[in-house]
Amino acid sequence: MTRNKKIAIGIVLVLLAAMCMWTVRSIPDQLPDGQPLEKRVMTYSGNTISEEKDGRKLWEMTAESMEVDVDTQDAEVVNLDAKFYTEDGRTIHLTAPKASYKAKDKFLTAEGGIKGDSTDGMHLKCDKVEWKAGKEELALIGNAELQRDSDALRAAGDRIESQDGFSKFKASGHAHLEKGNKK
Numbered sequence: 001m002t003r004n005k006k007i008a009i010g011i012v013l014v015l016l017a018a019m020c021m022w023t024v025r026s027i028p029d030q031l032p033d034g035q036p037l038e039k040r041v042m043t044y045s046g047n048t049i050s051e052e053k054d055g056r057k058l059w060e061m062t063a064e065s066m067e068v069d070v071d072t073q074d075a076e077v078v079n080l081d082a083k084f085y086t087e088d089g090r091t092i093h094l095t096a097p098k099a100s101y102k103a104k105d106k107f108l109t110a111e112g113g114i115k116g117d118s119t120d121g122m123h124l125k126c127d128k129v130e131w132k133a134g135k136e137e138l139a140l141i142g143n144a145e146l147q148r149d150s151d152a153l154r155a156a157g158d159r160i161e162s163q164d165g166f167s168k169f170k171a172s173g174h175a176h177l178e179k180g181n182k183k
Contacts, residue, residue: 040070073103086165106133121149152180
């Protein structure tokens with residue numbers, strides 16, 4: 001190959017590289033009028049999602065309908081039916097009219113009048129529930145009430161939180177605790 005051909009090929013390659021860089025850098029993050037690009041959402045009906053850790057299921061969530069952001073995997077849920085599985089084999093079952101899940105933080109918030117029970121005879125209700133998967137912490141918030149049949153325990157407060165399915169828990173804000181003999 002002659003020296004002139006090598007120079008011509010080099011110039012063409014440099015121009016192609018410059019054109020590729022210009023193309024990549026000119027892709028907008030927003031539309032020309034300043035509006036962000038449209039959020040990509042998938043809608044599901046009757047879908048179930050769950051999370052496992054070390055082969056053990058931590059939680060499972062079923063919804064009447066669910067909208068999931070394709071990019072972030074965040075979800076908005078209607079008519080939540082959730083189950084939380086404790087290490088000792090118990091299951092806590094909750095229902096809520098609506099919920100949202102933040103995938104990055106593994107954080108679930110349900111609200112609108114929560115009701116639930118567990119496989120060992122515990123009953124609960126509150127205005128809002130938060131699940132922090134990283135800490136495996138479940139919190140009942142707002143008019144929180146917890147009742148356990150096994151030891152006639154009744155707890156109430158603004159917030160009741162636990163990391164072991166309410167075998168041990170912390171009640172705060174107008175907290176009240178009653179424990180008596182089962183009759």
